[in-house]
Amino acid sequence: MSEAEHSEDAHAHDGHEHNYIRIWGILVVLLIISVVGPFIGEYTEIQAITLVTAFGIAAYKAYLVVKNFMHMTAEKAFVSYIVVTCLVFMFLLYAGTAPDVMKSEGSGWEKPLWQQQEAEYAARQAALAHGGEDGHGDDHH
Amino acid sequence: MATAPATHEEHDLGHHEQSFWEKYVFSTDHKVIAMQYMFTGMAMALIGGFFAYAFRMQLAYPGMEVPGWGLVTPNDYNQLVTNHGAIMIFWVAMPVLIAAMGNYLIPLMLGCDDMVFPKLNRLSYQIFLLSAVVLLSSFFVSGGGFGGAWTMYPPLSTKAEYSLTQLGSTIFVVAVALEFVAFLLGGINFITTAMNSRAPGMKLYDVPMVVWMIVVASILFMASVGPLIAGAIMMLFDQNLGTAFFDPDRAGDPILWQHLFWFFGHPEVYVVLLPAMGIVAEIITTFSRKKLFAYRTILYTVFGTGVLSFTVWAHHQFVAGIDPRMAHVFTVTTLLISVPIAEMLFVYIATLYGGSIEYSTPMLWALAFLVEFLIGGVTGIYLGASGGDIYMHDTYFVLAHFHYTFFPIAIIGTYAGVTYWFPKMFGRHMNEFWGKVHFWGTIIPFNGIFIPLFFLGAGGQHRRIADFTVYPELAQMQPWREFATVALLIMLAFQVIFLWNFFYSMFRGRKAEKNPWKANTLEWVAPSPPPHGNFPDGLPTVYRAPYEFSHPDHDEDYWPQNEPPAEQKA
Amino acid sequence: MSGTPIATTRSAAGMPTGKLAVWWLIGSEIVIFGGVLASYIMHRLAHGGWSEEAAHTNTWIGALNTMVLLTSSLSAVLAHQAAEKGDGKKASKLLWATIVGAVTFMIVKAFEWTEEITHGYTIASSTFWSFYYTAAGIHASHVLAGAICMYYVAKSAAKGEHLHRVENVGLYWHFVDVVWIFLFPLLYIAK
Ligand SMILES: [Cu+2]
Numbered sequence: 001m002s003e004a005e006h007s008e009d010a011h012a013h014d015g016h017e018h019n020y021i022r023i024w025g026i027l028v029v030l031l032i033i034s035v036v037g038p039f040i041g042e043y044t045e046i047q048a049i050t051l052v053t054a055f056g057i058a059a060y061k062a063y064l065v066v067k068n069f070m071h072m073t074a075e076k077a078f079v080s081y082i083v084v085t086c087l088v089f090m091f092l093l094y095a096g097t098a099p100d101v102m103k104s105e106g107s108g109w110e111k112p113l114w115q116q117q118e119a120e121y122a123a124r125q126a127a128l129a130h131g132g133e134d135g136h137g138d139d140h141h
Numbered sequence: 142m143a144t145a146p147a148t149h150e151e152h153d154l155g156h157h158e159q160s161f162w163e164k165y166v167f168s169t170d171h172k173v174i175a176m177q178y179m180f181t182g183m184a185m186a187l188i189g190g191f192f193a194y195a196f197r198m199q200l201a202y203p204g205m206e207v208p209g210w211g212l213v214t215p216n217d218y219n220q221l222v223t224n225h226g227a228i229m230i231f232w233v234a235m236p237v238l239i240a241a242m243g244n245y246l247i248p249l250m251l252g253c254d255d256m257v258f259p260k261l262n263r264l265s266y267q268i269f270l271l272s273a274v275v276l277l278s279s280f281f282v283s284g285g286g287f288g289g290a291w292t293m294y295p296p297l298s299t300k301a302e303y304s305l306t307q308l309g310s311t312i313f314v315v316a317v318a319l320e321f322v323a324f325l326l327g328g329i330n331f332i333t334t335a336m337n338s339r340a341p342g343m344k345l346y347d348v349p350m351v352v353w354m355i356v357v358a359s360i361l362f363m364a365s366v367g368p369l370i371a372g373a374i375m376m377l378f379d380q381n382l383g384t385a386f387f388d389p390d391r392a393g394d395p396i397l398w399q400h401l402f403w404f405f406g407h408p409e410v411y412v413v414l415l416p417a418m419g420i421v422a423e424i425i426t427t428f429s430r431k432k433l434f435a436y437r438t439i440l441y442t443v444f445g446t447g448v449l450s451f452t453v454w455a456h457h458q459f460v461a462g463i464d465p466r467m468a469h470v471f472t473v474t475t476l477l478i479s480v481p482i483a484e485m486l487f488v489y490i491a492t493l494y495g496g497s498i499e500y501s502t503p504m505l506w507a508l509a510f511l512v513e514f515l516i517g518g519v520t521g522i523y524l525g526a527s528g529g530d531i532y533m534h535d536t537y538f539v540l541a542h543f544h545y546t547f548f549p550i551a552i553i554g555t556y557a558g559v560t561y562w563f564p565k566m567f568g569r570h571m572n573e574f575w576g577k578v579h580f581w582g583t584i585i586p587f588n589g590i591f592i593p594l595f596f597l598g599a600g601g602q603h604r605r606i607a608d609f610t611v612y613p614e615l616a617q618m619q620p621w622r623e624f625a626t627v628a629l630l631i632m633l634a635f636q637v638i639f640l641w642n643f644f645y646s647m648f649r650g651r652k653a654e655k656n657p658w659k660a661n662t663l664e665w666v667a668p669s670p671p672p673h674g675n676f677p678d679g680l681p682t683v684y685r686a687p688y689e690f691s692h693p694d695h696d697e698d699y700w701p702q703n704e705p706p707a708e709q710k711a
Numbered sequence: 712m713s714g715t716p717i718a719t720t721r722s723a724a725g726m727p728t729g730k731l732a733v734w735w736l737i738g739s740e741i742v743i744f745g746g747v748l749a750s751y752i753m754h755r756l757a758h759g760g761w762s763e764e765a766a767h768t769n770t771w772i773g774a775l776n777t778m779v780l781l782t783s784s785l786s787a788v789l790a791h792q793a794a795e796k797g798d799g800k801k802a803s804k805l806l807w808a809t810i811v812g813a814v815t816f817m818i819v820k821a822f823e824w825t826e827e828i829t830h831g832y833t834i835a836s837s838t839f840w841s842f843y844y845t846a847a848g849i850h851a852s853h854v855l856a857g858a859i860c861m862y863y864v865a866k867s868a869a870k871g872e873h874l875h876r877v878e879n880v881g882l883y884w885h886f887v888d889v890v891w892i893f894l895f896p897l898l899y900i901a902k
Pocket of ligand 1: 406407410453454456457
């Protein structure tokens with residue numbers, strides 16, 4: 001490797017250093033937004049804001065770490081295939097399992113405690129929506 | 142065991158004589174670790190076989206004092222069947238087919254001196270051995286071993302008031318979890334070795350089929366076992382910390398466990414099937430002196446099967462009250478997956494077609510694998526369709542189907558592999574005559590055990606019942622049960638011949654040369670048995686595909702992968 | 712090292728063997744966390760009532776720990792960069808900074824859990840809290856394992872040995888960080 005190339009190489013690495021700190025800065029700003037988001041969501045009563053700031057930002061943060069800190073996109077393509085395949089299998093697991101687990105009753109079975117808990121929760125929500133006149137909406141614990 | 146000539150050992154390590162402990166117990170040599178896995182697996186097979194003997198005796202002659210065990214109480218019966226299943230799958234099929242064969246063959250067939258992580262390899266065996274000890278210890282705690290079936294369905298596994306084995310259930314889950322960790326470490330080692338350490342010149346399509354299959358099996362294991370490891374942790378907490386992940390009384394969900402278990406459990410079938418298929422591929426191509434038919438098609442089929450195997454798991458839960466719409470989906474995927482497997486069987490038969498077949502002992506085992514596994518596959522079609530399964534579920538039909546798949550895989554596949562590579566492993570030949578006696582003495586009684594069970598199952602005989610004579614409509618079928626048990630006793634007796642042949646030949650058998658079967662793959666280039674470092678004349682270079690038998694451009698009927706082409710020789 | 716097989720030094724796949732193994736390890740970890748998180752998410756979506764229980768988790772402590780892990784990821788990647796330049800001393804120091812991050816994370820976690828347990832929210836209180844402690848507990852065990860690995864890598868890196876391991880342990884550490892990035896909204900923010 002020639003001298004000129006070498007110094008260029010080193011320079012590129014210094015560029016990386018700034019880049020790493022910049023990425024970290026972005027991650028911290030995103031973290032702050034994701035913490036503040038729910039307060040806005042609650043205040044404006046738009047739950048979508050909470051969901052987007054929570055999970056949209058989490059996905060983007062993960063992408064930044066995977067791309068810039070783990071350099072996955074710069075690796076051989078099979079690395080991405082490994083990771084994506086494992087993730088796809090997890091979606092499969094979810095898709096095959098959730099239709100049963102998310103139900104409170106099926107053919108020959110039921111989950112009575114669950115049904116009771118959900119009914120109580122729905123009643124509390126309804127009471128809150130009606131101005132909470134009966135006044136025991138909050139102290140369930 | 143794989144002893145190396147002392148001269149070479151010194152040449153390689155130079156510094157010091159290895160003690161017995163260094164050489165056989167704490168060795169990092171892949172061949173020694175393979176032997177450790179194999180002998181541990183064989184010891185566990187004896188235990189699992191003994192359990193089968195004990196509960197089959199009880200079924201045939203209810204209430205008898207079984208010699209060697211005593212009276213089989215209903216509680217004993219549950220422990221015996223549970224641990225027979227778990228031991229045969231996790232502590233026999235997995236260690237022998239994947240770990241022993243993988244450890245032995247992958248570095249040799251790829252032309253390496255060892256696995257890429259020898260110490261990790263040793264650690265993986267040590268964890269495996271620990272898991273076996275932990276499992277066996279469960280029989281000696283108060284309440285005895287776990288008896289809630291190897292699938293560990295809650296609430297039997299989580300609630301001690303049902304299983305009556307407070308400690309035994311926990312120990313069982315811990316043992317299985319440890320075993321998974323061992324195979325995760327081993328699997329990552331296999332995959333990395335195969336990806337990175339192939340001999341110079343060996344392209345992806347030059348890799349022997351058995352190596353491909355073991356690697357794909359390791360990937361399937363790695364990608365499917367995670368949810369079950371998570372589930373095992375949740376189950377341990379349910380058993381010991383008072384959580385209620387799987388307890389519907391407290392807003393949990395027992396079906397979640399079934400999903401987590403079978404998401405692993407079905408790919409697991411292919412995890413053990415593929416290595417056996419790979420072993421059979423090596424043997425039929427060598428003993429029919431023909432190129433493996435459609436190498437690439439087999440390979441793509443294996444990948445396709447692997448992906449499909451992640452989409453079929455809930456066919457084990459058709460009667461568990463799952464969403465009926467999902468049952469339709471899983472019926473379709475399950476019937477679909479029989480296509481690639483059938484295709485592989487046809488392709489193997491095409492390899493045999495027109496070959497000059499030699500009926501050696503390994504070849505007999507390989508052919509028997511194809512025939513018996515076919516029966517297992519065909520009977521699976523009745524169970525894969527939800528309509529048929531609702532009647533057959535949890536009957537002896539399922540049990541017989543299962544054993545027609547797993548016996549060919551774990552027992553026939555292992556015998557095929559061991560008899561084929563025995564000359565390489567120990568530098569001596571096994572006795573062919575006694576090998577054939579053992580073969581017929583195993584195959585005929587095997588069918589004698591399980592064919593009656595199909596009829597018993599179709600007649601309505603349910604699993605997990607210690608004494609059928611109390612049910613009038615089942616009692617009349619007692620002669621079939623006795624027939625199956627007698628067949629089992631005959632089969633077990635013939636295994637003594639194998640053990641004798643195995644250990645006698647190890648020390649007294651006819652000496653084997655480097656390449657006794659005149660095969661092409663790289664393990665036959667190494668001396669028999671291979672010394673530490675495998676290839677004393679330098680690691681080989683590869684010039685051609687692994688199955689160039691009876692090639693028109695070559696005078697001999699085999700053409701080893703490492704033999705340089707003619708023009709380079711000159 | 713004299714004992715390293717020739718096999719380990721080959722790289723037919725075009726990637727050093729250690730790094731390749733770490734990526735496969737990460738794949739196997741994805742499915743472990745995938746299993747527990749998928750189970751949690753399907754329960755959570757089906758039980759509206761869990762949001763009331765999740766209201767008792769402390770978002771600020773969760774955010775603090777996210778901050779700690781993000782920063783430790785930065786020092787891990789800077790250590791990798793130093794190791795690439797051959798500066799083992801600097802790499803070792805930066806790895807030690809990462810270990811400090813891991814220890815901080817665990818200490819914060821210990822205080823957080825003590826607080827919650829003394830207020831009566833234990834692992835057996837309800838299925839939400841069971842998932843809360845199980846998911847975070849599995850993650851914390853990975854933090855611990857990562858810190859132990861980094862201790863050994865930092866020790867050898869200080870002597871200029873096995874510098875390639877700095878990147879490998881860093882990859883694992885970033886993965887642990889990514890898992891927490893998803894655990895944070897799942898356990899703390901969604902209420
Ligand atoms: Cu299945």
